[in-house]
Amino acid sequence: MAYAVSHSLIQTINRILNLDAKKYPISDEGKQRIEDLLARIKTIKHFLEKYPKESASFETDVSNAANQAEDVMEHFIYEHYRWNLKADKMAAVGRPRNRTEILYDFRELNIVMEEITPIAEKMAEIQRKAEQQHGVRPATTSSSAPLPPPEYETVTVGLEKYLKNIKDLLCGQPSSLRQIVPITGMGGIGKTTLARTVYEDEDVITDFPVRAWIVVSHNYKTENIFGELLYALEKQIPENLVDKSETVENKLHRILTLKKYLIVVDDLWSTKAWDDIRKAFGDPKKCDGSRIVITTRDENVASHVSSSPPHKMELMDSKDSWTLLKLKAFRDRDLALDMKKIAEEVVVGCGGLPLAIVLIAGILSGAEANTEAWGEIAKDVKSAVENDHEFGKRIALSYTYLPVDLRPCFLYMGGFPEDHEIRISKLIKLWIAEGFVGDENEAKDYLNKLVRRNLPLITSLKSNSEFKSCNIHDMVRDMAKSQALDENYERRLSIGHPDLTRLARAYASTLRSCLTFQPNESSLGGLRKFKLLRVLDVVDTDAYSLPAPVFELFHLRYLAFGCPMEVPYAISRLQNLRALIVRPSKRLRHHSNDNVDLPLEIWMMPLLTHLVSFYDLLPDPKGAASALKELLTLSVVKKLICTEQMMGLIHNLKKLAITYFGDKYPNEDYQLHNLALLTQLEKLTLVVKKGSLLQMKAWPVFPETLKKLTLSGWRFPWEDMKAIAALPELRVLKLRDHAFEGGAWSTIEEDSDDEGELFVKLEYLMIEESDLEKWETEKDHFPALKRIMLSRCGKLKEISKDIGNILELKLIEVDRTNESLLESVQGIRDTQKEVYGRVFVVRQL
Structure with a gap:
């Protein structure tokens, strides 16, 4: 989180320094103080990027100080905006504007600088010492003890389909070229269990003269891995096969060149780890049927070690989940109906995650076998699982070793409600609005990295095979929420809170994102207090109009609300708005009117990037509008007349959706041949309802970029x-x-x-x-x-x-x-x- 806040603060400061000096004057002294802060925070951000392990001890201090500094800076911009708005009103009634510089109170900024400066100095000292050692990073501590294989009990529930495929690869072609078989999946899904089941299979044991199991966790040391591997192999070979005077690496190379082997490399976290250890495995081109099985959470690692597609493990279905719980918790007895009902609720709560089921089974089997005791466990299955240290440790590792730039994106996803299917297109817009990423391409890259780490689960694909929606397993979501609390992240984000008035009492001055998911008109009552808000999604409120304070949210970049709702001319005050989304709300399920009328002032929003609504009339610019140069999405608009002027005003569009009505406006010339002028357009939807346009000679000409x-x-x-x-x-x-x-x-x-x-x-x-x-x-x-x-x-x-x-x-x-x-x-x-x-x-x- 420290990295995310630092990155965001840098963006905020740059925006301040680039403000129109005439419109938002800053004194020379104030400008110098802001530039000093910028220099400090850039030093901190660089350190966080280059020294992620050493940064851990600074995480809380940096997060708190950078958050406080950004609050000060954005309040500074807000006060400038308020002053300028007041000055405009004075000028409108004939009173002169006061062009003197604003005397802003920088005492709060001085306090923040007193906290940030020593942090930056400590980081600079660590960096100087590292650079003096010829650029070598400070050493990180790790255990030198051999890594034993984990406790294991052969349970094949839900593994049958994977077992057959992997066994065929291992034993099907005994004379084939050495192959690497990757197994991927989220933490706790059973990768190690699957690998161990294969490793202990009788046919596999018969087929491979030597076998070894090694664990390469995040804090591995190459020499320890080699020592552990050699120790396992030497017990399975003749004593005279290797010379005792040889180095460990040479011994390994000799054994694994002469013998057909199966090696399981469990818990591989990075491509570097593989590059460090693979030299011990002998000739990769040997053709005796040797195999290496690798388990990893990261699909990037899987693709790095093997060109073959990995065996990606999925969550268990309800039948296998129940079978596994029964096997682990009460295999030798039948349950009474009331107890069985509770157990079934527990299974549902585990969400198909094998590790969760196994741990809960242990809790149930140790509890008194009555409805009261089991009922207490069933009330909060997820909490009960996380109370097990080993489970929490395994799940949390996915976050602990997540790159710093991906962490805020992941924590943001963790804020969505349980079982909520997150639209990827929306998620990307939210990340951009928050400043986590710069553009859509970077956002997609970040999402792909998170998916490869099996944190979000993709639930549907688009027709072009891109990700359409995703969700997060409940256990992972809870881990994300726990991390958010630890890192003071909840001060910036509220997703699903039913009442903003209550929320304002705690976080009004710091909140950056607010998304609601429950119909509640009163939830809009506290908006006037959220001066720094960047994201506001109130699609599902019961309100039929946005309160006036919304249009004073100068920092707002993403605004979504439900229709029908009036969009007033005051929308143009939101000069930082990038995305305006108007969608049917839940209260519209039986509502016939879903029109939204956009004001002429929509053309006065130069940064608008996405304009998404339903059956809207885009107002005639009437010759007074300026081009929306940043507009990439316009969807869905009705009765769009594609004049040359209109196409020129939206010439950078990449996505356009239009709906026409064949039974209306019979004499209208829609000039669809001018669609060809949209030379950046990639996605186009043209819908005709109730009749045809062909008798009007409405023939579109498509741009070649589609x-x-x-x-x-x-x-x-x-x-x-x-x-x-x-x-x-x-x-x-x-x-x-x-x-x-x-x-x-x-x-x-x-x-x-x-x-x-x-x-x-x-x-x-x-x-x-x-x-x-x-x-x-x-x-x-x-x-x-x-x-x-x-x-x-x-x-x-x-x-x-x-x-x-x-x-x-x-x-x-x-x-x-x-x-x-x-x-x-x-x-x-x-x-x-x-x-x-x-x-x-x-x-x-």
Whole structure:
């Protein structure tokens, strides 16, 4: 957390120093003090990055001091904003603006500097000593004792599918090249149990003359690992195989060159650790069937040690969870119905995490076997598990060794409610608003790193295989909340608090993010006190209007609320706003009116990056607007007239979604040919409801930059597909609700002029609700296609057999009710498997 606050403070100070000097004057003395603070905090941030282990002792002090400094700085900006707003009002009534410098009280900043300066000096001294030692980092302490294998009891519940696959890799090809078999998964999911089960398997023991189990934890020493490995191997070989005078490394190399071996490397935390120890394992090109099994939480490590995909372990289902609990807690007896009900609640509370189930089973088996005792345990299963030191230690390691720049992102995710499915697109916007990351690409990179460490669990994918949503296992979430409390992080973040008025009493002056998930109109009452708020999400409140204090939140970067709700002209006061989200709230489930009217002042927000709403009219700029140069997302807007002026005002858009109504505005010219002027556009959705626009000659011209195109309700003739087929970057094409109309679509005719130039990068094709009867095509027309979805295409009875010859094809999804089409697709699949040995999946919808 210290790193996150330091990074955020640097951004805040830079923003202050870059303020318009005329609009927000700062005295020379004040500017110098702010620059001194900047220099100190940059020193601290550099140390936190370069010396993560040594930084641990500074974590609390840095977090507290940097938090306090940022509060002072942002209050400073807020007071400037308030002064400037007051001056504007005075000028409006004819009173002159006072242009003198603001005399800000820097006594609080001086107090913060007195805390930060000695921290920076101590860090600088540690760094100087390290640099004097030729750049060598200060040594970290670690145990020199051999690392024994963990306690183990063979329990194969839920492991059967993994066991078979891994055993086949180990024993299936005895003369094959040495292979490395990685096993990944979150902490506590059973990686070590799986590896141990394989290690002790009778067939494996028979197949491998020598075996060894070593643990390479975070505080490993290479010499200790080598010594432990040699000790295990020497007991399994003839005494004269190695010369006692040789070095440990040479002995290992000789043994593992001459003997077929199985080595389990358990708990590997880093690629560096693997690079340090792999030289002991002999020739990697030996062809005697030797194997190395590696367990790790980090998929980056797995991909580093092996080019083969890892065996990623998933959470247990309810059946296996119950079987495991019964086996561990009460295997020899049946439970009374009331006791069984409690035990089932315990299983649910463990969330499918094997380690949690095993530990809770130990607690239950040691408690009195009555409903009162077990009921107390069931009330807070997660707390009971975390009271076990070993469980908490294993889970917390995932955070302890998380890079400092990823920690605030993870803690932020831990603030979401239990079982809440987090939309990735929203999460990325929140991270950016908080200042954890600079842009979307960096956010995606951070998310990928967290996913590889098995902290968030991906719950769904987009059609282009990018992450769509995720959640966090309850046990991991609780660990994150515990860390947040330890690091004083809760002063910045409130997710799901039912009443902001009560929250304001504790954290009004420090809170940066506030997200609500419960309908509660009163929750907006305390907003005027949250002067430093950056994120406000009140989509699910019962309020029908935003209170005036919202528009005084000068630091606000992300604002989300529920519609229908008026967006007043005062929105333009939020000059730092990046994301404005207007979504249907829970109270709208039976509400017919979901319109949102945006004011003309929306064009006066230069930093606006994402404007996401539902069925909004984007106001006519009327010639007085300036371009929204930062705007990347505009979705969903209705009746957008794509004039050259309008396209010029939003020319940097990457994502655009428009809905038109065919039964309204019959004489309107939407000028859709000007869509081609959006030369940065990557995702476009065009929907027509209630009628058609074709009689109005509304023919869109698509920019060549498109990667994803969704069309719905247009009823284009299939001949018009030629323009889409030629888009050079298109990867996803979704055709919904008779987007194209007619009985036949032939890409062969489209290809008559330019052989092989159709759909060159298309990976995903969806046709949903269509009257298509015949689809003629060739494999060369969809060379990159991986997935096809054909839904509610009742008249389509078969597809071209040549589709099966597309080398990239992995999946075809078809309505189970369309038996003829399903039979056609299955026949293509079977032919490919029998004749060419190729496999793709057919899934029934």
